[in-house]
Amino acid sequence: MMEALRAHIEKIVSLTDEEFEFVCSHFSSKRFSKHQYIVQDGQFVNYAYFLNEGLVKTFYLDERGKEHILDFAMDGDWITDNQSLYQHKKAEINIYCLKNCETFYISCENIGKLCASLDKMQGYFRKKAVEENIRLQRRILCLLKNNATDRYHDLIKNYPELVRKVPKTLIASYVGVSRETLSRMLVKEV
Amino acid sequence: MMEALRAHIEKIVSLTDEEFEFVCSHFSSKRFSKHQYIVQDGQFVNYAYFLNEGLVKTFYLDERGKEHILDFAMDGDWITDNQSLYQHKKAEINIYCLKNCETFYISCENIGKLCASLDKMQGYFRKKAVEENIRLQRRILCLLKNNATDRYHDLIKNYPELVRKVPKTLIASYVGVSRETLSRMLVKEV
Numbered sequence: 001m002m003e004a005l006r007a008h009i010e011k012i013v014s015l016t017d018e019e020f021e022f023v024c025s026h027f028s029s030k031r032f033s034k035h036q037y038i039v040q041d042g043q044f045v046n047y048a049y050f051l052n053e054g055l056v057k058t059f060y061l062d063e064r065g066k067e068h069i070l071d072f073a074m075d076g077d078w079i080t081d082n083q084s085l086y087q088h089k090k091a092e093i094n095i096y097c098l099k100n101c102e103t104f105y106i107s108c109e110n111i112g113k114l115c116a117s118l119d120k121m122q123g124y125f126r127k128k129a130v131e132e133n134i135r136l137q138r139r140i141l142c143l144l145k146n147n148a149t150d151r152y153h154d155l156i157k158n159y160p161e162l163v164r165k166v167p168k169t170l171i172a173s174y175v176g177v178s179r180e181t182l183s184r185m186l187v188k189e190v
Numbered sequence: 191m192m193e194a195l196r197a198h199i200e201k202i203v204s205l206t207d208e209e210f211e212f213v214c215s216h217f218s219s220k221r222f223s224k225h226q227y228i229v230q231d232g233q234f235v236n237y238a239y240f241l242n243e244g245l246v247k248t249f250y251l252d253e254r255g256k257e258h259i260l261d262f263a264m265d266g267d268w269i270t271d272n273q274s275l276y277q278h279k280k281a282e283i284n285i286y287c288l289k290n291c292e293t294f295y296i297s298c299e300n301i302g303k304l305c306a307s308l309d310k311m312q313g314y315f316r317k318k319a320v321e322e323n324i325r326l327q328r329r330i331l332c333l334l335k336n337n338a339t340d341r342y343h344d345l346i347k348n349y350p351e352l353v354r355k356v357p358k359t360l361i362a363s364y365v366g367v368s369r370e371t372l373s374r375m376l377v378k379e380v
Contacts, residue, residue, distance in 0.1 A: 060334050068334040070327075083324045092331055115313060122312045123305060129319030134273045136326035137260075141282055143333045144250050144258040 002027070004052050005104050008076050012127050013120040023121060026110040032101040038079065039095040045084035047105040051077050054101030055165055059094050069174040071139060072098075072162050078128060098166070148177045149185055192217070194242050195294050198266050202317050203310040213311060216300040222291040228269065229285040235274035237295040241267050244291025245355055249284050259364040261329060262288075262352050268318060288356070338367045339375055 005027070006020050015023065032038055032054070039045050041061060051073055058070045058079070070093060073079045081091040085108050106114075115122035138158065142151050152175045156163050163171060172182040195217070196210050205213065222228055222244070229235050231251060241263055248260045248269065260283060263269045271281040275298050296304075305312035328348065332341050342365045346353050353361060362372040 060331055062335060063337075070330055070334070081327075082320060083327060086320055086324065093327075115316065119309050119312065122309065122316055126305065126312055126316035126319060129316060129323055130272060130276055132323050133319055133326060134277065136323060136330065137271075137273060137283075139330055140260055140326065140333065141250055143330065144260070145252060147253075 001029070002052075002104060004076070005050055008050070009121075009124055012124045015120065019118060019120070022118065023114065026114050027104045027106050029102070029104050032097045032103065034097050034100050036097050036101075037094060038097065038101070038103070039081050039084075039091050039093065041091050041094050043084075043091055044088065045081045045091050047107055048078055048080040048085060048111065049103040049105045051075060051079055052102045052104055054097060054103075055099040056095050056097050056101060057166075057170060059096065060092065061094065067173065069170060071135075072159070072166055072170075072174070074162065074165065078132075082132075098170075143176075148175050148181065151175045152182070152185060191219070192242075192294060194266070195240055198240070199311075199314055202314045205310065209308060209310070212308065213304065216304050217294045217296050219292070219294050222287045222293065224287050224290050226287050226291075227284060228287065228291070228293070229271050229274075229281050229283065231281050231284050233274075233281055234278065235271045235281050237297055238268055238270040238275060238301065239293040239295045241265060241269055242292045242294055244287060244293075245289040246285050246287050246291060247356075247360060249286065250282065251284065257363065259360060261325075262349070262356055262360075262364070264352065264355060268322075272322075288360075333366075338365050338371065341365045342372070342375060 002024050006015065009015060009023070027050075038049060038056060053075050055072065055074045056079060057072050060068045060070060062068065079095055081093050081095075083089055084091040111125060115125060138154070142154050145151055145154070152171075155171070155174065168182060169179045172179045175182060177185070192214050196205065199205060199213070217240075228239060228246065243265050245262065245264045246269060247262050250258045250260060252258060269285050271283050271285075273279050274281040301315060305315060328344070332344050335341050335344070342361075345361070345364065358372060359369050362369045365372060367375070
């Protein structure tokens with residue numbers, strides 16, 4: 001079952017069967033149903049989750065109750081609130097299942113143990129953190145761009161698969177326009 | 191001269207004199223004058239810079255020529271465009287010196303070599319990348335908050351020293367309001 005995790009790790013570092021078994025011993029698995037929360041704001045987050053299968057949205061709920069979508073994640077992505085996990089603060093974001101999700105999760109302590117005992121995994125987690133930096137910076141630039149059309153194009157360029165999987169209403173929310181405006185934008189392009 | 195870098199690294203991992211000498215052999219140093227660019231959009235970025243002394247702003251210039259401030263960095267911070275450095279794409283951001291800056295810089299290749307030959311440095315760079323993730327996520331939340339007062343409070347809470355060092359005009363730009371609006375916000379608080 002955890003072969004997908006192995007394939008994912010081995011895109012970055014190769015592992016022997018013994019090493020992979022050792023890696024697995026630091027993880028547990030959990031399924032979440034569609035509409036369940038993996039992370040809720042105001043709670044402490046104890047794990048980083050490898051999304052083996054599923055689709056989630058990460059969002060911030062402002063004081064007026066308006067939802068702002070930070071990101072989506074799907075098969076093969078890591079999800080958590082890093083600030084909560086590593087600095088033991090309450091989560092400020094929500095991670096919500098748009099489909100049934102199957103996850104493998106690991107505690108902050110176990111990430112540390114794994115990195116300390118297996119250099120390859122330290123390298124894996126370093127490279128994943130750098131990838132996350134790049135993704136987050138791209139999201140910041142996306143938010144700063146004044147033009148919704150540019151934001152939409154960035155999204156389809158960087159995450160073509162996501163645009164096919166996620167409902168248009170949520171894509172519109174990510175881009176920061178109404179569902180109707182997004183439709184008009186798409187019609188103009190045909 | 192590189193003792194500040196050592197002190198900075200040793201907040202995370204301790205190094206012997208020999209190890210630190212080995213680390214230093216992967217770095218070079220460069221001074222930049224006030225008003226110079228360390229990174230310019232459209233160029234390829236070859237190095238990550240440790241800012242030993244100075245103050246910079248990172249900004250994105252939109253197609254209308256409007257400047258959007260992503261961040262500030264000062265003594266002890268790392269600066270670069272990660273996407274350009276690690277994925278060999280052209281930089282989308284600018285890093286501009288607000289004061290004279292003294293940097294120690296390292297190439298992507300040398301980061302790789304250092305990580306491969308010294309586990310401690312792999313651990314150091316992993317933890318720095320995680321810190322950067324947290325900082326970037328905080329910036330995203332800051333941008334999504336509708337309220338400029340909240341954004342300003344986040345800034346002074348997370349970077350109290352920065353607010354003392356950076357001109358109010360730039361703080362206003364970071365928060366996303368005019369210099370006059372920021373002044374009115376500050377007057378109301380007294």
